[in-house]
Amino acid sequence: MAIIALKDVSVQFPVYDSNTRSLKKNFLRLATGGTVSEDNRKHVMVDALKQISFTLQDGDRVGLVGHNGSGKSTLLRLLAEIYEPTNGQLHIDGHITSLLDITHGIESDFTGSENIAMRGAMIGLTRKEIKEKTAEIAEFSGLGDYLALPLRTYSSGMRMRLGFAISTCIKPDILLIDEIFGVGDASFIDKAKQRMVSLLEQSSIVVMASHANALIENFCNKALWLEGGRIKFFGPTQVALERYAEAA
Amino acid sequence: MTTDTAEAVADFSTASSQAALATEPPITFPKNSPLQRAWQDIVAGTCNWPLWLMLAYQDIKLRYRRSVLGPFWITLSMAITVYAMGFLYGHLFHIDLPHYYPFLVTGMLSWTLIQTIIIEANDTFEMMSATIKQVKLPYSLHIHRIVARNLIIFFHNILVIIPVMVIYHATMPLNAYTLLVIPGLALIYIAGVIYGLILAMLGARYRDISQMVKSLIQVIFFLTPVMWNPATISGTHNMEMLVYWNPFYSFLQMLRAPLLGQAPTLLNLMIVLGVMLVGAVASLCLLARYRARIIYWL
Numbered sequence: 187m188a189i190i191a192l193k194d195v196s197v198q199f200p201v202y203d204s205n206t207r208s209l210k211k212n213f214l215r216l217a218t219g220g221t222v223s224e225d226n227r228k229h230v231m232v233d234a235l236k237q238i239s240f241t242l243q244d245g246d247r248v249g250l251v252g253h254n255g256s257g258k259s260t261l262l263r264l265l266a267e268i269y270e271p272t273n274g275q276l277h278i279d280g281h282i283t284s285l286l287d288i289t290h291g292i293e294s295d296f297t298g299s300e301n302i303a304m305r306g307a308m309i310g311l312t313r314k315e316i317k318e319k320t321a322e323i324a325e326f327s328g329l330g331d332y333l334a335l336p337l338r339t340y341s342s343g344m345r346m347r348l349g350f351a352i353s354t355c356i357k358p359d360i361l362l363i364d365e366i367f368g369v370g371d372a373s374f375i376d377k378a379k380q381r382m383v384s385l386l387e388q389s390s391i392v393v394m395a396s397h398a399n400a401l402i403e404n405f406c407n408k409a410l411w412l413e414g415g416r417i418k419f420f421g422p423t424q425v426a427l428e429r430y431a432e433a434a
Numbered sequence: 435m436t437t438d439t440a441e442a443v444a445d446f447s448t449a450s451s452q453a454a455l456a457t458e459p460p461i462t463f464p465k466n467s468p469l470q471r472a473w474q475d476i477v478a479g480t481c482n483w484p485l486w487l488m489l490a491y492q493d494i495k496l497r498y499r500r501s502v503l504g505p506f507w508i509t510l511s512m513a514i515t516v517y518a519m520g521f522l523y524g525h526l527f528h529i530d531l532p533h534y535y536p537f538l539v540t541g542m543l544s545w546t547l548i549q550t551i552i553i554e555a556n557d558t559f560e561m562m563s564a565t566i567k568q569v570k571l572p573y574s575l576h577i578h579r580i581v582a583r584n585l586i587i588f589f590h591n592i593l594v595i596i597p598v599m600v601i602y603h604a605t606m607p608l609n610a611y612t613l614l615v616i617p618g619l620a621l622i623y624i625a626g627v628i629y630g631l632i633l634a635m636l637g638a639r640y641r642d643i644s645q646m647v648k649s650l651i652q653v654i655f656f657l658t659p660v661m662w663n664p665a666t667i668s669g670t671h672n673m674e675m676l677v678y679w680n681p682f683y684s685f686l687q688m689l690r691a692p693l694l695g696q697a698p699t700l701l702n703l704m705i706v707l708g709v710m711l712v713g714a715v716a717s718l719c720l721l722a723r724y725r726a727r728i729i730y731w732l
Contacts, residue, residue: 191461199730241461267570270726275463290568295499296492304492307485308569 188280188359188390190242190265195274197235197260197415234260236415237274242391249402249423250395251430252412258395261412262286262362265393280359280390283309287364288349298324298333298340298348305352319355326381327351328374347374354381361385363394399427472721479574480627486575490582508590516542516594523661534663536606536694539598541660544689547588547622548682549651554580555630556637556644563732573721573728574627577634581626585619595693607695614692621688621706628713635720638731658682681709 223231235257242248250258263269264276266284292301302323306316324333327347337345363382386392386405396402402409402423409426411419418433419426466474479486498504519542520535527534555577559566562576599606636643658680667673677683684698684705691698 189461191463193461193463202731263567268567269729272726277461277463287568290564293492293496295496300492304489307488308565308571313484 187244189244189277190240190279190360190391190393191275191277192241192271193239193275195235195238195264195271195276196233197257197264197269198272199232199234201230201232234415235264238417239274240410240417240420242393244390246408247386247392247406248394249406249409249426250393250412251397251399251402251409251426252418256412257415258412259286259364260415262364262393262395265360266362278360281356282360282362283353283356283358283385283389284362285350285353285364286362288353289345292337292345292349294338295336297336298329301337301348302333302352306355309356311356323348323351323355326355326377328377343371343374350378354385357385357388359390361389361392361394363392363396365396399431403427467722468725469718469722472718472725475572475721475725476574476718479572479576479578482572482575483578485571486578486582489579490586493579493583494586505587505590508587509593512543512546512591513594519661529663532602532605535598536595536602537663537690538661539595540606540690540693541686543588543591543595543693544686545655545658545660546591547584547689548626548685549655550587551581551584551622551626551630552633552651553644553648554584555626555633556647558630558634559638559728559732560641566729566732573634573725574631577627577630581623581630584626585623588619606693609695611692611695611697614697615689618688618692618698621710622685625685625706625710625713628710628717631717632713632720635724635728638728639724654682658686660686679705681705684709 223233238261250261252258260269262284263286264271265278266282266286267278268284270276293304296304299320302320303316306319311319320333324330327350329344329348332340332344337348340348383405392405394402394406406423408421409419409423409430410417411426411430419429494505498507501507503510516539520531520538523529523538524531524534558576558580559573562579565571566573566576599608633643633647637647657676659677664674664677664683667677678701684702687698687702688706691702
């Protein structure tokens with residue numbers, strides 16, 4: 187059984203290459219982004235998430251809505267266990283797959299197969315599993331013989347295909363998605379959609395950030411509305427989307 | 435099924451979230467202390483050796499991709515440097531080559547290993563930031579990758595001493611002490627991971643550290659008997675102290691002495707172990723205190 191529980195979780199970033207003196211005071215409360223402030227040592231601090239509490243259990247499909255910089259991606263990175271809470275408690279149980287930035291960390295001088303092997307090893311696959319998955323990824327991505335060529339010969343669409351195929355090759359308990367629909371050309375979009383839907387159905391918990399409300403309506407039974415790093419509303423999709431639309 | 439849960443949380447707004455949380459089955463949050471987490475990071479990173487070994491090997495493969503000699507460029511460039519240096523300094527300082535060549539070559543090999551670990555460790559987290567921001571891996575794993583990579587390069591470099599060993603076999607014997615290379619390398623590896631962790635954290639937080647270390651290491655290179663024989667300063671007490679208490683010299687001797695068919699002194703070993711102990715405590719404390727912050731520094 188997968189579970190995600192957050193209790194009063196805050197995330198605060200230090201920004202070292204910015205001087206507090208360069209901040210205009212009227213910037214302290216911004217339309218986009220978290221609150222910018224300074225700590226006692228005169229470092230610029232960004233409050234990306236503030237006192238977030240919620241619990242997700244099996245069957246929860248949560249859509250994240252909110253303006254740019256409202257903390258959606260930070261929250262997803264927190265749930266992917268990449269960021270750690272600066273305050274509060276976090277408990278996550280279950281295998282996580284995060285589709286946050288699928289082409290990130292791909293080595294452009296390595297061939298497709300080498301990239302599969304490297305990424306596969308990093309997400310914890312064994313040598314044998316990688317071999318099995320390579321064939322599957324080759325087939326799914328439709329890259330075929332291109333997998334023997336270095337990544338720098340790929341078009342950006344082909345990179346996306348590979349990244350998507352690698353990232354989605356294992357079935358997770360918890361699936362985290364950041365605006366990922368619409369990978370590649372028309373023929374691949376259908377394939378990608380199918381795989382996404384099957385992943386969505388197989389995962390116990392899904393958290394997805396999207397600006398496309400239709401997607402959230404289709405796939406999510408709950409929605410979480412973030413503003414300035416705080417939860418504005420968390421509840422049934424319809425209610426959340428209505429309130430979000432009213433406020434906008 | 436979805437409508438039921440939806441109704442249950444119909445009024446689940448921020449204000450009532452605390453109350454709603456209380457009615458749900460209680461969730462036990464893990465209560466690991468930062469020290470435990472730091473220790474787990476080190477253990478998990480170390481145990482995942484197939485991954486860091488593979489990544490280290492890939493790093494080398496990547497660097498020499500499309501070149502004909504491949505990683506043997508490491509060997510060749512090292513050979514050119516040390517053979518030329520040996521010839522030049524041997525003549526400049528009027529030292530007899532049968533003694534100087536083996537001394538210089540083994541010294542340069544050992545020093546290069548130590549120096550590149552130190553320099554590269556500094557930028558570890560910055561270099562790996564793409565991976566760190568994408569995949570959750572123990573921080574210590576990245577350090578292992580750097581140190582292992584340099585160890586693999588050392589194994590390429592070591593071929594350079596074979597011709598020297600053949601030509602000057604009289605002053606550079608192969609004997610039982612030669613086997614001490616293995617524990618010597620092990621000590622340097624462990625020290626590399628310990629101090630690599632410290633340097634990587636400092637380097638990620640303060641970007642000046644890596645520049646500072648790069649220029650300092652040059653000074654230390656000249657202060658440490660790599661190119662010059664410590665015997666030449668015997669008699670001047672202060673200088674002698676400077677050499678024998680220099681921890682870099684002790685680490686250097688862990689490798690050079692066995693390569694020259696000698697045993698490192700007990701003092702060398704004591705200094706090495708002492709430095710490692712202090713470093714182990716310091717790196718564990720630093721990791722416990724700042725591990726969770728590293729990601730925000732990148």
